[in-house]
Amino acid sequence: MTVDSDLANVVAGLRRRRRSLDLVSISDSIRRLVSSYGSTKDVARLADVSPGMLVKFLAIESLDPTVRTLFKERRLDRVMDAFWLSKVRQPSQQRRLASAIWKDHLTTHELKDAVRFTRQGHTVIAALKLVRAGRPRREHLYVVAMPFNAPRDPDAARRLTIGLRKAFPSAVIRIETGVAIVSLNESEYRKATRVSKKRGMRLTEFAAQIVRGGSRHA
16 A cells, blocks of 8 residues: 555545544554654644544554454444553453443443543453443433532542532532533432522532532532
8 A cells, every 4th residue: 555545544534524444444554654754743744633643543553453353343433442442451351341332332431431440450340330330311311511620629529529419319420620520310400400590500500619618509
């Protein structure tokens, strides 16, 4: 395959929402281009993308051969899935997590959490149980993003989780950087909306108020 063909593959693979190539083929093209031009930085400049994006595609090289086959056959086809799987060192764990993506319909965010739990020392089975436990149930029809800003307060996330749990006992809560993603059932959503109107605040301000020290919303 020529350099021009590889570059065309990379540009098409990175830019198109519906790719015609599998991720393994794109990764192979990136690797050949890096060999020709010397660095991912140079290839990124040619393809007009960030070097970090190319690195995510190249992560597929470190996957177990069985997992790579799933990407080659496009049974798995999300580049961020390959990236997070590459963070798991044991091939057997990679295979189990890859199987869960395919069979259990894990989202990329759920895979990221499962990888994090696995790297903390949990077995893959235990990690997947933790992820499934955090899935919104069918009755959780309302998802609210509640920003909070506490960069100098390492205890904010813990206090926020406790406060939200007191306010919404059956909610599913996910804490990300600077924001709480809260899945509510209808009754809790109505309660939250009612209280927010009563207090003259937006629903999304609950998390910030809890971090500041006010956790009583009932």
